[in-house]
Amino acid sequence: MAIKTMREAISEALWEEMERDERVVILGEEVGLWGGTYAVTKGFYDHFGPERVRDTPIAEGVIVGAANGAAMAGLRPVAELMTINFAFLAMDQIVNHSAKLHAMFGGQMTLPVVIRAVGGGGRQLGSTHSQTPDVVFAHFPGLKVVSPGTPHDAKGLLKSAVRSIDPVMFIENATLYQMRGEVPEDEYLEPIGVSKVQRAGSDVTLISYAKMLQISLQAGERLAAEGIEAEVVDLRTLRPLDMEPALASFKRTNRAVIVEEGWCAYGVGAEVAARLYEEAFDYADAPIRRVAQREVPLPYNRDLEQQMLPGVEDVVEMVREVL
Amino acid sequence: MDQKEKLRLYHEMVLIRRLEERSADLYREGKIGGFLHLYIGQEAVGCGVISARRPQDRVITAYRDHGIAISCGMQPEAVMAELLGKDTGCSRGMGGSMHMADVDLNFWGGHAIVGAHLPLATGMAWADKHRGSDAATICFFGEGATNIGYFHEALNLSMVWKLPVLWVCENNEYAMGTAVERASAVDEIRRKADGYGMPNASVDGMQILEVHRAAKQALDHVRKHGPFLLEAITYRFMGHSMGDPERYRESDEIRKWRENDPIGIFRKHLQGIKGVGEKTLEREETRAEEQVEAAIRFAEESPDPTLDNLMSLIYAGEES
Numbered sequence: 001m002a003i004k005t006m007r008e009a010i011s012e013a014l015w016e017e018m019e020r021d022e023r024v025v026i027l028g029e030e031v032g033l034w035g036g037t038y039a040v041t042k043g044f045y046d047h048f049g050p051e052r053v054r055d056t057p058i059a060e061g062v063i064v065g066a067a068n069g070a071a072m073a074g075l076r077p078v079a080e081l082m083t084i085n086f087a088f089l090a091m092d093q094i095v096n097h098s099a100k101l102h103a104m105f106g107g108q109m110t111l112p113v114v115i116r117a118v119g120g121g122g123r124q125l126g127s128t129h130s131q132t133p134d135v136v137f138a139h140f141p142g143l144k145v146v147s148p149g150t151p152h153d154a155k156g157l158l159k160s161a162v163r164s165i166d167p168v169m170f171i172e173n174a175t176l177y178q179m180r181g182e183v184p185e186d187e188y189l190e191p192i193g194v195s196k197v198q199r200a201g202s203d204v205t206l207i208s209y210a211k212m213l214q215i216s217l218q219a220g221e222r223l224a225a226e227g228i229e230a231e232v233v234d235l236r237t238l239r240p241l242d243m244e245p246a247l248a249s250f251k252r253t254n255r256a257v258i259v260e261e262g263w264c265a266y267g268v269g270a271e272v273a274a275r276l277y278e279e280a281f282d283y284a285d286a287p288i289r290r291v292a293q294r295e296v297p298l299p300y301n302r303d304l305e306q307q308m309l310p311g312v313e314d315v316v317e318m319v320r321e322v323l
Numbered sequence: 324m325d326q327k328e329k330l331r332l333y334h335e336m337v338l339i340r341r342l343e344e345r346s347a348d349l350y351r352e353g354k355i356g357g358f359l360h361l362y363i364g365q366e367a368v369g370c371g372v373i374s375a376r377r378p379q380d381r382v383i384t385a386y387r388d389h390g391i392a393i394s395c396g397m398q399p400e401a402v403m404a405e406l407l408g409k410d411t412g413c414s415r416g417m418g419g420s421m422h423m424a425d426v427d428l429n430f431w432g433g434h435a436i437v438g439a440h441l442p443l444a445t446g447m448a449w450a451d452k453h454r455g456s457d458a459a460t461i462c463f464f465g466e467g468a469t470n471i472g473y474f475h476e477a478l479n480l481s482m483v484w485k486l487p488v489l490w491v492c493e494n495n496e497y498a499m500g501t502a503v504e505r506a507s508a509v510d511e512i513r514r515k516a517d518g519y520g521m522p523n524a525s526v527d528g529m530q531i532l533e534v535h536r537a538a539k540q541a542l543d544h545v546r547k548h549g550p551f552l553l554e555a556i557t558y559r560f561m562g563h564s565m566g567d568p569e570r571y572r573e574s575d576e577i578r579k580w581r582e583n584d585p586i587g588i589f590r591k592h593l594q595g596i597k598g599v600g601e602k603t604l605e606r607e608e609t610r611a612e613e614q615v616e617a618a619i620r621f622a623e624e625s626p627d628p629t630l631d632n633l634m635s636l637i638y639a640g641e642e643s
């Protein structure tokens with residue numbers, strides 16, 4: 001095992017897949033000459049050349065649209081959206097095309113496209129540049145939505161995403177790029193659509209993913225100091241959603257808190273809580289609770305923005321409420 | 324343009340330059356957060372165009388907006404306080420660098436989704452025309468924004484409906500690290516207006532007097548006949564935003580453009596005018612510097628917005 005950053009893990013996954021399969025191409029704004037806005041594709045342009053690492057105009061509609069078309073015609077495009085907030089400009093391509101064409105034409109065409117997009121708040125970028133709208137994408141059948149919370153999972157899941165013959169929205173978090181974690185030296189894949197227990201515990205189940213996985217793990221440490229053992233389940237994929245580990249854990253702990261970075265209303269917490277109630281109502285010893293972003297467009301002011309985002313303290317407090 | 328107006332504009336350009344330089348300092352000190360895009364090098368475009376507007380004319384731009392805000396009459400205090408995220412900022416600390424606005428000054432904002440404010444300009448001009456007002460809307464955007472669908476949709480509709488919009492493309496050669504010709508099929512951006520039958524012109528964006536003249540003519544056309552696209556050829560002397568590694572251009576290129584500093588050019592012009600001595604120019608420069616320092620003091624001493632402020636802003640509530 002080596003210690004790598006999330007950025008390195010994601011970059012390696014792309015590099016290895018491009019080496020493995022020459023149908024894999026990258027397109028997006030500043031992915032080439034600049035080396036990627038967040039330096040994920042640094043060195044790719046020189047190594048793989050401008051034909052396979054394509055800088056595009058600022059035109060999200062055609063970035064995803066051309067990726068869809070190229071996928072239909074046999075390439076394996078990885079489209080990078082500079083941030084997930086700009087995915088809204090490509091929404092028609094993602095929702096009405098990536099997610100639909102395979103089923104709508106009776107299975108005749110496939111869209112093996114990966115749409116990489118980075119999101120998350122907390123960097124004082126103002127309300128339009130700070131969103132975590134993951135659930136918006138998870139709403140649509142036909143699309144797979146993956147969002148890793150560790151370098152290990154990021155690498156293994158992104159490699160699976162590139163190999164998937166279905167369209168995958170791969171959501172990263174800008175504040176996690178520097179995060180370090182163990183990454184195996186040998187090649188490996190992580191399966192899409194499989195949740196994972198990232199911390200074992202018997203008192204309460206914390207269900208989260210991506211940045212909030214890290215927050216939940218930190219909360220787990222804090223609670224352990226008080227003698228409370230939290231089990232932390234990492235969803236990793238929002239669609240298709242694997243509820244098994246969360247359900248199994250909830251049936252043992254009888255208490256659950258769901259933690260997400262996006263807004264609470266109609267969110268991941270709402271979906272997961274509904275599924276827990278539907279399938280394990282009798283096991284609940286306390287109402288299932290949610291920790292999420294406050295229901296506001298995020299402000300620029302640093303302290304105020306931080307107050308609006310879910311943190312370790314919020315999770316710890318919510319756990320105390322359900323115990 | 325009379326001498327008094329010229330001196331006013333010189334002061335405005337220097338004020339913007341100084342404000343941007345000090346903002347960069349404050350960013351490095353961690354007092355300004357988020358993304359910070361500086362207008363240094365492009366001052367003649369905003370100052371030149373806006374000096375040709377009447378108060379009823381609306382202005383809207385992208386995220387590189389501090390200079391445009393000042394030209395619209397925003398006080399440096401309100402700009403600085405917004406940069407520091409204070410309640411006294413023009414957007415009450417909610418928007419930051421990329422989202423300055425003051426609707427009382429008819430400045431309708433810096434907008435940070437590339438191209439998204441162009442349809443807004445079309446809509447504002449539509450409302451003005453619909454209500455029989457003679458206001459025009461001036462919409463600034465970078466050349467990078469002309470490659471997105473929004474640009475084409477907004478220009479086309481403005482032409483079909485003959486709306487009073489002056490489209491001002493600030494062609495500063497690069498969209499982040501992408502040179503014009505790497506992303507646009509035509510590098511003479513104004514030609515894109517031809518596709519919509521829209522009259523257009525280009526102007527040296529480093530020469531404020533030429534920009535002013537071109538904008539005045541263009542606005543006359545806009546009021547009488549409908550949309551016009553003005554392309555100003557300019558250059559940003561700094562990186563795209565703070566922290567840009569600038570691997571995409573040679574320092575030689577930057578040096579050459581810097582010899583064409585719009586403030587230096589205008590200063591030379593003013594020195595040649597009888598009655599404007601070195602002393603007058605220095606006085607304007609000192610005044611600008613003092614204004615910026617006062618604005619920083621004001622911003623630092625201002626209160627942060629509260630949670631209640633934010634909560635009260637989510638919906639406009641009942642119409643009064």
Ligand SMILES: Cc1ncc(C[n+]2csc(CCOP(=O)(O)OP(=O)(O)O)c2C)c(N)n1
Pocket residue numbers: 029058060082086089387435436437438464465466467468469495497498499563
């Ligand atoms: C829809 C959208 N895509 C991408 C971005 C990221 N982005 C911000 S500024 C910029 C470059 C814009 O260049 P240009 O329009 O030429 O304006 P300039 O920065 O040169 O003033 C990019 C790609 C964005 N803000 N919005």
